[in-house]
Amino acid sequence: MNQPFITKEKIRFQHVDYAGIVFYPRFLEMLNCLVEDWFEEALDRPFSKMHTTNGIPTVDLKVQFKKAARLGEILTKKLWVKNIGGASLLCGFRFEDEQGNTCLEGEVTLVNVAFSEEKNAMKAAPFTEEMKTKILKYLV
Amino acid sequence: MNQPFITKEKIRFQHVDYAGIVFYPRFLEMLNCLVEDWFEEALDRPFSKMHTTNGIPTVDLKVQFKKAARLGEILTKKLWVKNIGGASLLCGFRFEDEQGNTCLEGEVTLVNVAFSEEKNAMKAAPFTEEMKTKILKYLV
Amino acid sequence: MNQPFITKEKIRFQHVDYAGIVFYPRFLEMLNCLVEDWFEEALDRPFSKMHTTNGIPTVDLKVQFKKAARLGEILTKKLWVKNIGGASLLCGFRFEDEQGNTCLEGEVTLVNVAFSEEKNAMKAAPFTEEMKTKILKYLV
Amino acid sequence: MNQPFITKEKIRFQHVDYAGIVFYPRFLEMLNCLVEDWFEEALDRPFSKMHTTNGIPTVDLKVQFKKAARLGEILTKKLWVKNIGGASLLCGFRFEDEQGNTCLEGEVTLVNVAFSEEKNAMKAAPFTEEMKTKILKYLV
Numbered sequence A, B, C, D: 001m002n003q004p005f006i007t008k009e010k011i012r013f014q015h016v017d018y019a020g021i022v023f024y025p026r027f028l029e030m031l032n033c034l035v036e037d038w039f040e041e042a043l044d045r046p047f048s049k050m051h052t053t054n055g056i057p058t059v060d061l062k063v064q065f066k067k068a069a070r071l072g073e074i075l076t077k078k079l080w081v082k083n084i085g086g087a088s089l090l091c092g093f094r095f096e097d098e099q100g101n102t103c104l105e106g107e108v109t110l111v112n113v114a115f116s117e118e119k120n121a122m123k124a125a126p127f128t129e130e131m132k133t134k135i136l137k138y139l140v
Helices: A024-042 A129-136 B024-042 B129-136 C024-042 C129-136 D024-042 D129-136
Strands: A005-010 A058-065 A074-084 A088-096 A102-111 A113-115 A122-124 B005-010 B058-065 B074-084 B088-096 B102-111 B113-115 B122-124 C005-010 C058-065 C074-084 C088-096 C102-111 C113-115 C122-124 D005-010 D058-065 D074-084 D088-096 D102-111 D113-115 D122-124
Touching: A005 A024, A024 A058, A024 A074, A024 A088, A024 A102, A024 B024, A074 A129, B005 B024, B024 B058, B024 B074, B024 B088, B024 B102, B074 B129, C005 C024, C024 C058, C024 C074, C024 C088, C024 C102, C024 D024, C074 C129, D005 D024, D024 D058, D024 D074, D024 D088, D024 D102, D074 D129
Parallel strands: none
Antiparallel strands: A005 A074, A058 A102, A058 B058, A074 A088, A088 A102, A113 A122, B005 B074, B058 B102, B074 B088, B088 B102, B113 B122, C005 C074, C058 C102, C058 D058, C074 C088, C088 C102, C113 C122, D005 D074, D058 D102, D074 D088, D088 D102, D113 D122
């Protein structure tokens, strides 16, 4: 039975809005960090190496925000693979508070792309077999 | 025939990532600005007045990112109402570049809430009839 | 008598913190937008053209935050040149509220740089005479 | 001999700009996190408790940006006290890369304030003796 990739993130002053709860675009920054950590720690493909030639832009995103998160809370962020295509990846995710309540959950589609020389064009690039093998360890 | 609410926004240096395209959480900040402008300019309910006692948190979001947007581009942002409930609102949105191509589109569900005295609790609050009338002008 | 470069910016929901006032790193984003607008509108050097080969990183910043700014306020942002070196530029700036009160003021040093081919190195590049002439119109 | 307060922060995709280096307002977010951690971990005054009644707005900031920081680098952030007044605090700070090079350094003045009931006013509030004692442990 495969397991999701898991990290934690603390709600910071910079994340919250006037109402004292996380401003939702900040949650998407946290989601991007989750993907970034997964690529670096689990898939051996750190963004710092990858981003001169390749990228994994987000092409589709669905999120349900279920519970507000407040300053000082530590969220557990979970990511898993729902489906893998030639050059694309459908991931599920869920952020939970310290009591195990779901703050948000959803799914995100990422596409593996290669940049052309001038960095003004990009095209879908299939995952290598090695990469696919690593990704499939998170298929839940 | 009703029309969508429309504003424009220019892609700034702070919006783009290492690949020179808009980092997607910045698109969601632009979406939040679109909702903010709509509430202020079309619904006579500026966030600056509203946010001590009320809010309209986003509870559901679906976005398809279709075309990268680059530094200096001016996007046309469109918002319209797809459905209105007692205290909730389903809106469609689309961001287009100067050639009319869709950069992103999707739908967002907002809930009208009232904060309790200590701002540590919030509960759904039905829209007034006056508010509903204004909102319905954007039902497309 | 030279005049400063002037633009306006409205305080948005995304700019304010839990206390309902602008979170100060957002003021620096607004300052960066001011520099960006000045380069595009007054110096004919839009960031969208410049940033594949050149940049103007900030090397020194001094700011006094004098008055909190709140959601919905429209700030007037002023920028002027205090000194110009071979490849560097010392600018003064001030943000004022609608009553003319100073919210923040300070000075910022920018350096004109050229990126090397791999974008992993940058070195100071002197301003052209044409560029200097345009810049000097804002020497106050 | 007193020691500075020290934390680490990794440079994330969301921090870097088109040139692949940290966009400087993101450095100020990192500085705010450093102050936030110091208040929580060293001064027993977590922002999550403090911010309904009190705040510590930044009133003066001086920064020299000395070396660009890139995606994936882990910075060591140091903060220390240079001077303490009745309700204000002058702190020095320095961010260093993994080789010990200074990326940025400067000083920041914070003021301890109390919010009035409606959160629309704030006034300077002297530090308690207990708080002063804790702060003075970081006087370098």
